[in-house]
Amino acid sequence: MKTEITELLGIEYPVLQGGMAWVANASLAGAVSNAGGLGIIAAANAPVDVVCDEIRKTKELTSKPFGVNIMLLSPFADDIAKLVIAEDIKVVTTGAGLPTKYMKEWIQAGITVIPVAPSCGVARMVQRSGASAVIAEGGEAGGHIGELNTMALIPQVCDAVHIPVIAAGGIADGRGIAAAFMLGASGVQMGTRFLVAKECTIHRTYKDKILASKDIDTMTTGKRLGHPVRALKTPFTRAFQKNENDSARTIEELEAFGAGALRKAVISGDEKEGCFMAGQCCGLVNKEQTADEIIRELMIQTEEALIGGSKWVK
Numbered sequence: 001m002k003t004e005i006t007e008l009l010g011i012e013y014p015v016l017q018g019g020m021a022w023v024a025n026a027s028l029a030g031a032v033s034n035a036g037g038l039g040i041i042a043a044a045n046a047p048v049d050v051v052c053d054e055i056r057k058t059k060e061l062t063s064k065p066f067g068v069n070i071m072l073l074s075p076f077a078d079d080i081a082k083l084v085i086a087e088d089i090k091v092v093t094t095g096a097g098l099p100t101k102y103m104k105e106w107i108q109a110g111i112t113v114i115p116v117a118p119s120c121g122v123a124r125m126v127q128r129s130g131a132s133a134v135i136a137e138g139g140e141a142g143g144h145i146g147e148l149n150t151m152a153l154i155p156q157v158c159d160a161v162h163i164p165v166i167a168a169g170g171i172a173d174g175r176g177i178a179a180a181f182m183l184g185a186s187g188v189q190m191g192t193r194f195l196v197a198k199e200c201t202i203h204r205t206y207k208d209k210i211l212a213s214k215d216i217d218t219m220t221t222g223k224r225l226g227h228p229v230r231a232l233k234t235p236f237t238r239a240f241q242k243n244e245n246d247s248a249r250t251i252e253e254l255e256a257f258g259a260g261a262l263r264k265a266v267i268s269g270d271e272k273e274g275c276f277m278a279g280q281c282c283g284l285v286n287k288e289q290t291a292d293e294i295i296r297e298l299m300i301q302t303e304e305a306l307i308g309g310s311k312w313v314k
Helices: 004-009 026-034 048-061 077-086 100-108 120-128 150-160 174-182 192-196 204-212 235-244 251-258 261-268 280-284 291-312
Strands: 015-017 039-042 066-071 091-095 112-117 134-137 165-168 187-190 218-221 229-232
Touching: 004 187, 015 026, 015 039, 015 291, 026 039, 026 048, 026 066, 026 291, 039 048, 048 066, 048 077, 066 077, 077 100, 100 112, 112 120, 120 134, 120 150, 134 150, 150 165, 150 174, 174 187, 174 291, 187 192, 192 204, 192 280, 192 291, 218 235, 235 251
Parallel strands: 015 187, 039 066, 066 091, 091 112, 112 134, 134 165, 165 187
Antiparallel strands: 218 229
16 A cells, blocks of 8 residues: 555555554564554653663664654653664654754754644644654544544645645544545554554553443543643543642642653553553454554555445445
8 A cells, every 4th residue: 555655654554653652662663664564662751772772672673664753842852863863763753842953953864754743833834844744643642632633633734734644643443544545644643553562562451441442431631731631531530630620739739640640551550540541542442463463454444445435425
């Protein structure tokens, strides 16, 4: 299945694995790349030596293209920006800010830069700064989200820029991929679906929660902090929402309450204090598979949806 994105990135299928903090490590990224998609290592808030180690592990696992996601609010962002050049990384995705200050050096180093954009305005800005493509992510996604939903956002971003658009947010099967193509995207980024990949090393409790989840099992918290997060409904998220709605609670208290919650979910499977980030598509994720099985199934479903679409309209 060839699109602008497969040609740009040198991959077999137009599927990028999300750069999920504490989740997207060498094991998952290498497996997705070997399966023909683009595996991505999440730099998150990790120091440079940790990210370097994951990059080198991934190079041992695959000879195919893979990328690194840089969270621009990280205190180590400057160091990671230099690391991806030194390690000859071919693709960088970015989030939580604008990558403008790094673009010139990255482009000179031959890096394909693909920022995440929650709006047309951000998409235009990163295009002007030299981005090769943009990930338009709707609010159905897991983790940190914007306000616009995927179906409204994708066609507007496609109209706003001339670079390829990758759709993200709430996509978990071939029907979602086919829909993204119809909206103008030339690829998709998926996170929640890959949480249950056999090569994903998150805690067993996390996987089981995703596999058991339904359509109404996520909620959004953190709007008062200015960076809303979508996650499964758990004692932690309900308690966070309660505290957030309490005007007596300060911003500092809320930030302290949420500190380390994702790590507790991913590493420890802590059902009381862990934040199990997931998209609204979690109800579509109901079986554990290898990354290769996931991508092959997605492509079969996508082809069936595209070929069979004419049956709905005569």
